[in-house]
Amino acid sequence: MVDYSTKSFWLGLTPYQENPPLQGELRVDVAIIGGGFTGIATAYFLKQAAPSLHVVVLESHVVGFGASGRNGGFSMTLFGLTMGTTAFRFGKDKARQAQHYMERAVDLVDQLVKEHNIDCDYEYNGFLRVATTPAYARRIQKEIKLAESLGIEGIEWLDAKRTREQVNSPLYLGAWREPRCAILNPAKLVRGMKKVAEQCGAVVYERTPVQEYHSGPKLRLVTPQGAVIADKVVFATNAFSSFFPQLRSRQVPIHTHIILTEPLRPEHFAEIGWQNRQGIEDARNFVHYYRLTSDNRLLVGGERTQYYYGNRTDIDEHRPTYRVLERFAHQAYPCLQDLRVAHHWGGPVSGTLDFAPMIGYLGRDKRVVYSLGCMGHGVSLSHLNGQTLSDLILERQTERTEVFFVNRRYIPLPAEPFRFAITNAVLDLMRVQDWWDESKGLGKVNHTDD
Numbered sequence: 001m002v003d004y005s006t007k008s009f010w011l012g013l014t015p016y017q018e019n020p021p022l023q024g025e026l027r028v029d030v031a032i033i034g035g036g037f038t039g040i041a042t043a044y045f046l047k048q049a050a051p052s053l054h055v056v057v058l059e060s061h062v063v064g065f066g067a068s069g070r071n072g073g074f075s076m077t078l079f080g081l082t083m084g085t086t087a088f089r090f091g092k093d094k095a096r097q098a099q100h101y102m103e104r105a106v107d108l109v110d111q112l113v114k115e116h117n118i119d120c121d122y123e124y125n126g127f128l129r130v131a132t133t134p135a136y137a138r139r140i141q142k143e144i145k146l147a148e149s150l151g152i153e154g155i156e157w158l159d160a161k162r163t164r165e166q167v168n169s170p171l172y173l174g175a176w177r178e179p180r181c182a183i184l185n186p187a188k189l190v191r192g193m194k195k196v197a198e199q200c201g202a203v204v205y206e207r208t209p210v211q212e213y214h215s216g217p218k219l220r221l222v223t224p225q226g227a228v229i230a231d232k233v234v235f236a237t238n239a240f241s242s243f244f245p246q247l248r249s250r251q252v253p254i255h256t257h258i259i260l261t262e263p264l265r266p267e268h269f270a271e272i273g274w275q276n277r278q279g280i281e282d283a284r285n286f287v288h289y290y291r292l293t294s295d296n297r298l299l300v301g302g303e304r305t306q307y308y309y310g311n312r313t314d315i316d317e318h319r320p321t322y323r324v325l326e327r328f329a330h331q332a333y334p335c336l337q338d339l340r341v342a343h344h345w346g347g348p349v350s351g352t353l354d355f356a357p358m359i360g361y362l363g364r365d366k367r368v369v370y371s372l373g374c375m376g377h378g379v380s381l382s383h384l385n386g387q388t389l390s391d392l393i394l395e396r397q398t399e400r401t402e403v404f405f406v407n408r409r410y411i412p413l414p415a416e417p418f419r420f421a422i423t424n425a426v427l428d429l430m431r432v433q434d435w436w437d438e439s440k441g442l443g444k445v446n447h448t449d450d
């Protein structure tokens, strides 16, 4: 049995009471596969919209075992890779639509946390996307111009002086400032939402992997000690979706990593400032993102990512990345040299070839829906997607079901070995662009594995 508490600092931080696994055969209206943010939010919204439905969630390990219990805890508006990439791939109107959807997603998490009084160390502190090289300053300013041209409000450019007044780093040349962003403890959020969904009548089975999925007049899911016959099924399996052949061509699991230091001391804050405790990201393709935890540790994530041959999702550790992240933390905040890295972990996110999420019906069968491709930006998105999935299951046309990435066309990924080659070619291209953007000026990090 996998020890989930070692999978992230968050998952091991507070005691957790697991639900028993499914035993025997069940007949239900809706079976949801996967107990992350998406699966739990879908269960919640289904029970809200149609209280008489019998809704169950089947989770392989425990709720939050996947990305939902391991992420950086930024509830933010970023969709896909950048606004510019979305505008390039889908057009400006759709980039505006995506931003508005994401704004609603951040607001939704805010509302859920407050309405249900979920204890998840929630802090609505805003967001800085910092420029650490002249090339990144230009990239951010271009993105701000694009946002303005789309009529998106609330985002502004801070020059180097004003940025360093907020958070003092020798790397900062300016920043995108956006008030709409919260930081939180993701394991507490997903466990809190599990309780809320259960109070609404959803039933959650843990240690219940779905081993087989059979489509036919009835949908049948087989688990180690039982089976579920369902009228409708939701695949909320994110990066783990490649297990199901029906979803394999739509996404790849990409591994990303985090380090967490010991708590900062008052002398560190005297140097760095950071009184407003914003979430911070830089403008690389392989971003560095960082924030403070409720007990004032520095969490730093991002950098290089990995795709493992054959869609593997079980290789969570990557020591070279931890070393680069630690070096970066010292470069951003030299006064933290004396602070030890106390925890590190990793996990898979779901990536699509065009960096955009997709949700919708699985082919022509309106009984089956899925959600994939939230990349590293699914904390807020997966909650609103849960509401959209609930609309789709109930076959209700809403503003949410009309957004462009619902039932969208996608670029299919081939089988191995081509999948490995294509995915790594895309990752390498992104790496080369980061190297180029950092080859002059500040922000250059030593990426060797020494």
Ligand SMILES: Cc1cc2nc3c(=O)[nH]c(=O)nc-3n(C[C@H](O)[C@H](O)[C@H](O)COP(=O)(O)OP(=O)(O)OC[C@H]3O[C@@H](n4cnc5c(N)ncnc54)[C@H](O)[C@@H]3O)c2cc1C
Pocket: 033, 034, 035, 036, 037, 038, 039, 058, 059, 060, 061, 062, 063, 064, 065, 066, 067, 068, 069, 070, 071, 072, 073, 074, 075, 076, 208, 209, 210, 211, 236, 237, 238, 239, 240, 241, 243, 256, 257, 258, 301, 345, 346, 347, 348, 349, 374, 375, 376, 377, 378, 379, 380, 381, 382
């Ligand atoms: C290290 C890391 C940092 C991140 N940081 C951020 C961040 O700061 N901000 C942000 O917005 N996003 C971030 N993300 C992304 C975000 O965490 C995800 O987009 C989001 O959690 C996806 O939620 P989900 O419910 O769709 O998937 P998951 O949380 O991955 O849930 C899928 C669940 O399905 C279960 N499952 C899989 N197969 C089966 C099966 N056969 N039977 C039953 N159950 C199954 C898994 O065990 C898992 O619990 C990060 C991700 C990682 C890995």
